[in-house]
Amino acid sequence: MVVSIDKAVTARLRVGELKFEVLVDPFKAFEVKSGRSVRMEDVLAYPAVYKDARAGEAASEKDIQKVFGTVDPYMVAERIIKEGELQLTTEQKRQMVQQKKVQIATIISKKAVNPQTNAPHPPQRILNAMDQAGVNVDPFLDAELQVENVLKKIKAIIPIKFQKVLLQVKVPAQFSGKVYPLIKNSGSIKQEQWLSDGSLQVNVEIFAGAQEEFFKKLADFTHGQAETKILRTEDV
Secondary structure (H helix, E strand, C coil), X not given: CCCCCCCCEEEEEEEXXXXXXXXXXXXXXXXXXXXXXXXXXXXXXXXXXXXXXXXXXXXXXXXXXHHHCCCCHHHHHHHHHHHCEECCCHHHHHHHHHHHHHHHHHHHHHHEEECCCCECCCHHHHHHHHHHCCCCCCCCCCHHHHHHHHHHHHCCCCCCEEEEEEEEXXXXXXXXXXXXXXXXXXXXXXXXXXXXXXXXXXXXXXXXXXXXXXXXXXXXXXXXXXXXXXXXXXXX
């Protein structure tokens, strides 16, 4: 991928009186800053480290080596992006904040339920509540780490709570190999056993908001032949 110089933004890191800058794709750099794995060749507009990127003034190799322990522009750029700041436009910031809001709303939708109906809230309803509550999110902070704060604020707008359910799932023998990874990835397995007829019985704890999606996948995988029973429901 070629990063356009015209669309690139500056990532900057100050270390004492020294300043290091690189020109980067704003969205790819955002992914790096958010902890995702991205090829630095797809992030940098040009593999160079600057003292002043817009003026085209390169940082000295002596200073780069002293601060970063290497002069490899890709390794240096990754640190600058992760530890420094991105000079984003207002529109870029708006897009990134909205993306983070959607991530947070999706997480909450899968974990929480409406206590009045015990059904999950759709992500869009949660997004609407976030807007009504004036929730501010950090585009650079992991979505999971912002969920608790967002939940506290939207409780004044919609009835919502985190809830877990302990399910007993019985899967016919011919589907057990295919279904087991689904069960394992959906929650925390508390007990499992093979029954005399060859079927697999598992007790798994999942977030209540994820029940509907879990049941649908389970039915698809087993052609509707799996059996489920709620053993316990508790607030968290």
